[in-house]
Amino acid sequence: MRIINEPSAAAIAYGLDKMPPPASGADAAGRTVLIFDLGGGTLDVSLLNIARPGNNSSSNSDNGSFEFEVKAVAGDTHLGGADFDNAMVKHCINEFIRKNDVAEDGVWSNQKAIRRLRSACERAKRLLSFTAQTSIEVDSLHDGVDFCAKMSRSRFEELNKELFGKCVKAVEKCLEDAKMDKSAVHDVVLVGGSSRIPKVQSMLHDFFQEKKLRHSVNPDEAVAYGAAIQASILNGDSDNADADADDKKRVMILRDITPLSLGVEINFDHTMSVVIPRNTFIPTKNTRRYTTLYDNQIRVSFPVFEGESASTLDNNLLGKFVLSGVLPAPRGVPQIDVTFDFDTNGVLHVFAEDMGTGSKNNNTITNHSGRLKKEDVERMSREARSYNRKRKRTRSSLQMNSGNLVILE
Amino acid sequence: MLGASPKAKKGATVKFGSMKNPPPPPVVGAAAGAAAAAAGGKVPAEEVWEVRPGGMLVQKRGGGADEEPVNVKPVPTIRVKVKHAGITHEIYINSQASFGELKKMVAARTGLHPDDQKVMYKDKERDSKAFLDMAGVKDRSKLVVVEDPEARARRLIEERRNGHLEKAAKAVAAVTAEVDKLAPKVAALDASVRKGEKVAENDVVQVTELLMNELLKLDAVVADGDVKAQRRLQVKRVQKYVETLDAVMAKNAAIVRKSGEKLTSKQHHHPPARQQQQQAHQHHQQPAAGQTRWEMFDLLSSLPSTSSASSTTTVSSTASSGAPPPLPPPANRLDWMLF
Numbered sequence: 127m128r129i130i131n132e133p134s135a136a137a138i139a140y141g142l143d144k145m146p147p148p149a150s151g152a153d154a155a156g157r158t159v160l161i162f163d164l165g166g167g168t169l170d171v172s173l174l175n176i177a178r179p180g181n182n183s184s185s186n187s188d189n190g191s192f193e194f195e196v197k198a199v200a201g202d203t204h205l206g207g208a209d210f211d212n213a214m215v216k217h218c219i220n221e222f223i224r225k226n227d228v229a230e231d232g233v234w235s236n237q238k239a240i241r242r243l244r245s246a247c248e249r250a251k252r253l254l255s256f257t258a259q260t261s262i263e264v265d266s267l268h269d270g271v272d273f274c275a276k277m278s279r280s281r282f283e284e285l286n287k288e289l290f291g292k293c294v295k296a297v298e299k300c301l302e303d304a305k306m307d308k309s310a311v312h313d314v315v316l317v318g319g320s321s322r323i324p325k326v327q328s329m330l331h332d333f334f335q336e337k338k339l340r341h342s343v344n345p346d347e348a349v350a351y352g353a354a355i356q357a358s359i360l361n362g363d364s365d366n367a368d369a370d371a372d373d374k375k376r377v378m379i380l381r382d383i384t385p386l387s388l389g390v391e392i393n394f395d396h397t398m399s400v401v402i403p404r405n406t407f408i409p410t411k412n413t414r415r416y417t418t419l420y421d422n423q424i425r426v427s428f429p430v431f432e433g434e435s436a437s438t439l440d441n442n443l444l445g446k447f448v449l450s451g452v453l454p455a456p457r458g459v460p461q462i463d464v465t466f467d468f469d470t471n472g473v474l475h476v477f478a479e480d481m482g483t484g485s486k487n488n489n490t491i492t493n494h495s496g497r498l499k500k501e502d503v504e505r506m507s508r509e510a511r512s513y514n515r516k517r518k519r520t521r522s523s524l525q526m527n528s529g530n531l532v533i534l535e
Numbered sequence: 536m537l538g539a540s541p542k543a544k545k546g547a548t549v550k551f552g553s554m555k556n557p558p559p560p561p562v563v564g565a566a567a568g569a570a571a572a573a574a575g576g577k578v579p580a581e582e583v584w585e586v587r588p589g590g591m592l593v594q595k596r597g598g599g600a601d602e603e604p605v606n607v608k609p610v611p612t613i614r615v616k617v618k619h620a621g622i623t624h625e626i627y628i629n630s631q632a633s634f635g636e637l638k639k640m641v642a643a644r645t646g647l648h649p650d651d652q653k654v655m656y657k658d659k660e661r662d663s664k665a666f667l668d669m670a671g672v673k674d675r676s677k678l679v680v681v682e683d684p685e686a687r688a689r690r691l692i693e694e695r696r697n698g699h700l701e702k703a704a705k706a707v708a709a710v711t712a713e714v715d716k717l718a719p720k721v722a723a724l725d726a727s728v729r730k731g732e733k734v735a736e737n738d739v740v741q742v743t744e745l746l747m748n749e750l751l752k753l754d755a756v757v758a759d760g761d762v763k764a765q766r767r768l769q770v771k772r773v774q775k776y777v778e779t780l781d782a783v784m785a786k787n788a789a790i791v792r793k794s795g796e797k798l799t800s801k802q803h804h805h806p807p808a809r810q811q812q813q814q815a816h817q818h819h820q821q822p823a824a825g826q827t828r829w830e831m832f833d834l835l836s837s838l839p840s841t842s843s844a845s846s847t848t849t850v851s852s853t854a855s856s857g858a859p860p861p862l863p864p865p866a867n868r869l870d871w872m873l874f
Contacts, residue, residue, distance in 0.1 A: 238747060270771075
C-alpha cells in the first residue's frame with residue numbers, strides 16, 4: 127500500500143500506462159505525457175514519462191512493470207477558476223458603477239452584493255463554455271438598483287487574457303525544466319474543472335501544434351478514477367487465475383519530484399534558505415549547516431517553508447520546530463546541521479542536530495500539495511479582520527496567499 | 536239555380552276524363568268516388584271544392600314523402616377511410632362533425648397528436664374548423680392524414696417553454712416557503728434587541744447566512760414575465776430581512792459594549808457620545824461597523840472574536856461548497872433556450 131501522486135493517477139485514468147510505446151520515438155524513452163491540471167484554485171503542470179524498464183519486446187510488454195517518472199513540475203499555486211470569477215466580478219462592478227453613477231466605495235464595501243454577483247458570474251462562466259454569449263442579471267444588487275449586462279465569450283477571454291497567458295507560461299516552464307521540446311510530448315491530459323474552458327483547450331491545442339487533447343474522462347474525477355483503477359490492480363481483483371498471476375507482476379514504479387523548493391527561514395529579513403531545490407527527485411535527503419544569530423543563544427527556531435520566492439513572506443509555511451540545548455557561545459560559532467529527508471510517499475522529515483553537543487530535534491510534515499489547510503484559511507480570515515481594523519492595506523498579499531478564499535476589503 | 540247545377544256536372548265530367556289519362560289515376564279515382572258518394576244533392580258543389588283539396592291532399596302526401604329523408608339525415612353516421620403511414624383506418628363519424636373531431640379520432644388510432652396532423656381531402660388540406668359535410672365528405676369517402684413536422688416542433692417548443700416557466704415558478708415558490716420559515720426568527724431577534732435584551736451573535740449570523748443562501752438561489756432562477764416579477768418581489772423581501780438583521784447586529788453590539796463598559800466602570804458621560812459617533816459611522820459604511828465590532832472585542836477577551844471568526848469562516852465555506860451543485864441545471868436550461 128502506498129501513496130500515488132496525482133499526475134500518475136490522471137495518466138492511469140486514460141489508460142496511458144497500457145498503451146504501447148510510440149513507434150516513431152525511441153522505444154527506450156517510453157511515452158511522454160503532459161498533465162495539465164487547472165482546478166478552482168491552483169494550476170499544476172506535470173511532465174510524466176511512462177516506461178517499461180527491462181524487457182521491451184512486444185511479446186513480454188504486457189507482463190512488464192511500469193515506471194512513472196515525473197520529469198518536471200510547474201504551475202501556479204494561486205491560479206484557478208476563482209481568479210477568472212474575480213476578473214468578471216471586477217468588470218461587472220465597474221460596469222455597474224459606470225451605468226448607475228453609484229459611489230464606488232459603497233459598492234465595493236457591500237459584501238453581500240459582491241457575493242451575489244460572484245455567484246452570477248460563475249454561472250455565466252460555465253454557460254460561456256457552451257454558448258457564445260449570455261447575460262448576467264442580479265435583481266436589486268445595490269441600493270435597490272438592478273444589474274444587467276451581456277457577457278460574451280470573447281470578452282471573458284479578453285478580461286482573463288493575462289491569466290490564460292500564465293497557463294501557457296507554466297507549460298513552457300515545465301518543458302524547459304525537463305529540457306524537452308514540445309514535439310516530444312506524446313499525450314496531453316486535461317484535469318481539473320477549469321480545463322473545460324474553451325480558451326484553455328484551444329491554447330493548449332495550438333501550443334502543441336494540433337495534437338489531440340485528452341479530456342474524455344470527467345476532469346473533476348480523473349485523478350480519483352485513476353487512483354481507483356490502480357487500487358483495484360494492487361488488490362489483485364481478477365476473474366481469471368492467469369490474469370491474476372499477471373496482475374501481481376504488474377509493479378508500479380513511481381518517480382516523483384518536489385514541486386516547490388523547500389527550506390528554512392534565516393536572518394532577520396525573512397530570507398529563504400533552500401535545502402531541497404524544486405524538481406529534485408524523491409526520495410531525497412539533503413543537509414545544510416546553520417548557526418546562531420545572537421551571542422549566547424541557546425535555542426534555535428527552524429520554520430520550514432515551501433515556495434520559490436527569496437522571501438519567506440511569499441512562501442508557504444509547512445511547519446516549525448525548535449532545537450534547544452545549544453551551548454552558549456558567540457554568535458556564528460555553533461554548528462547546526464539541518465537535514466531534510468523527503469520519503470517516497472511525499473512525507474518530509476526534518477532533523478536538526480547540534481554538532482557540538484549532539485542534541486537533536488525533528489518534525490514531520492505530510493505533503494499537502496501546496497494547498498491551504500482549513501486552519502490556515504481560518505487564521506487568514508482572522509488576520510484579515512484584524513488588518514481591517516488596523517487599516518492596513520494587505521489585499522493583494524491576502525489574495526495571493528489565500529488560494530481558494532478571496533477576502534475583499 | 537238550374538243553370539248552376541248543369542255547370543257542376545260538366546266540371547265533374549271533365550275531371551273524370553283528365554284523371555283517366557295518367558296511369559296512377561285509379562287510386563285518385565277511388566278517392567274522388569268516395570267523396571262523390573258522401574255528397575248529397577247540394578253537396579256535389581262542396582264535393583267539387585273538396586276534390587281540389589283532395590288533390591291538394593295528394594300533393595301534401597308527396598311533401599310528407601320529402602320530409603322523411605330530411606328526418607333521416609341528422610341520424611346517419613358515415614364511414615370514412617383514413618390513410619396514414621400506409622395504413623388505412625375505417626372511422627365512423629357524424630357527417631356534420633368537424634375535421635378537428637376527425638383528427639381526434641385518428642389520434643386515438645394512430646397515436647399522432649391531433650395538432651401534428653394534416654388532413655388532405657381531394658388533394659387539399661382541410662382546416663380543423665371546417666365541417667365534413669360542407670367539404671363534401673360522405674359515406675365511404677377517402678382522406679389522407681400526414682404528419683406536420685413544423686406543427687410538431689412548434690408544439691414541443693411551446694411545451695418546453697411552459698415547462699421552464701413552471702419550473703422557475705416552483706423554484707421561486709420553494710424559496711418563498713423557506714423565507715416564510717425564517718421570517719419568525721428575524722422578527723424574534725428584532726423584538727429581543729428592541730427590548731434591550733442581548734442576543735447570541737451566532738444566531739444572527741446563522742439566520743443571515745441562511746437568508747443569503749436563499750437569495751443566491753433566487754439569483755439562479757432564470758425566469759420571464761410574471762415569474763420574474765415574483766422573483767424580484769422575493770429578492771426585495773429577503774434583502775429587507777437581511778438589512779433588519781444587520782441593524783439587529785449593530786444594536787446588539789451596542790448593548791454588549793454598554794454592559795462591557797459597565798463592567799470596566801467607565802464614566803457615565805462617555806457612553807452616549809460614543810454611541811452617537813458609532814451610529815454615525817454605521818450609517819456611512821459597513822467597514823465602520825466592522826471596526827466597531829472589533830473595538831467591542833478589544834474590551835472583552837479575544838475568545839469571542841476567535842469563535843466568531845471561525846464560525847463565519849465555516850459557514851461561508853459551507854455556502855461556497857453548496858453553491859456548485861445547483862449550477863448545472865441553469866446551464867442546461869439556458870443552453871436549450873439559446874439554441
